[in-house]
Amino acid sequence: MGEEPNRLPTVTLSYAQTLDGRLATATGSSQWISCKSSLVRAHELRARHDAVMVGVGTVCRDDPRLTVRLAPGKNPLRVVVDSTLRTPPSAAVLSDGAAGRTVLAVTGRAPRERRARAERLGAHVLRLPENAEGRVDLRALLVALRERGIRSVMVEGGAALITSFLREHLADRLAVCVAPKLLGCGIEAVGELGIHDLGGALLLEEPSVTVCGTDILVEGEIYYPDDPA
Numbered sequence: 001m002g003e004e005p006n007r008l009p010t011v012t013l014s015y016a017q018t019l020d021g022r023l024a025t026a027t028g029s030s031q032w033i034s035c036k037s038s039l040v041r042a043h044e045l046r047a048r049h050d051a052v053m054v055g056v057g058t059v060c061r062d063d064p065r066l067t068v069r070l071a072p073g074k075n076p077l078r079v080v081v082d083s084t085l086r087t088p089p090s091a092a093v094l095s096d097g098a099a100g101r102t103v104l105a106v107t108g109r110a111p112r113e114r115r116a117r118a119e120r121l122g123a124h125v126l127r128l129p130e131n132a133e134g135r136v137d138l139r140a141l142l143v144a145l146r147e148r149g150i151r152s153v154m155v156e157g158g159a160a161l162i163t164s165f166l167r168e169h170l171a172d173r174l175a176v177c178v179a180p181k182l183l184g185c186g187i188e189a190v191g192e193l194g195i196h197d198l199g200g201a202l203l204l205e206e207p208s209v210t211v212c213g214t215d216i217l218v219e220g221e222i223y224y225p226d227d228p229a
């Protein structure tokens with residue numbers, strides 16, 4: 001059977017949270033929530049995807065490298081969703097010598113001089129339409145990535161990007177690492193989805209639950225009850 005040419009890349013949301021659903025403390029401290037075995041597994045998952053994606057807030061807070069280092073395998077394309085291009089030139093994704101494997105997804109609100117600077121560093125700046133909130137239109141981003149041959153995307157966060165993918169029904173799979181820790185107040189993994197009764201809850205279809213080191217991994221396909229069958 002041939003591949004559907006218009007199919008959007010498969011999107012997997014993958015993140016580590018505490019038992020009480022936090023990605024980080026209220027001050028943004030998140031390294032590390034998961035145990036070493038889960039970190040290895042996260043790198044294995046990166047290697048199985050064509051692209052790994054984060055929001056610019058995560059870049060500014062964590063300065064991730066988004067490479068495969070703890071497992072064998074190829075580095076995926078790195079994609080930063082960054083409507084006004086706030087990624088600093090010193091960020092690892094622009095300064096580690098592999099900026100040619102970094103896409104900055106921006107809107108028309110990204111100042112020209114910042115775009116030129118990122119391109120001089122070797123990054124690909126992808127100018128995309130904005131949504132009603134002035135942020136990058138995620139569907140347009142997925143279409144643009146598909147045109148570049150990307151068939152699978154692993155979205156690592158942060159909370160705003162995770163929430164947007166769920167709200168727009170653009171996430172296909174969830175792979176959540178739950179660490180046996182409690183933080184109380186902190187950054188919640190998933191924000192407002194506009195669900196007012198339990199019948200509207202997003203579900204994981206046939207989820208798998210496995211233990212990884214001291215963490216619990218929950219994975220499955222996301223079912224959106226409001227979507228037409």
Ligand SMILES: Nc1c(N[C@@H]2O[C@H](COP(=O)(O)O)[C@@H](O)[C@H]2O)[nH]c(=O)[nH]c1=O
Binds near residue numbers: 015030065067156
């Ligand atoms: N805090 C947290 C994760 N955070 C994710 O890992 C990124 C760091 O990537 P890198 O610099 O390549 O190691 C970070 O920006 C965020 O996307 N991942 C996990 O498996 N477990 C954790 O506890």
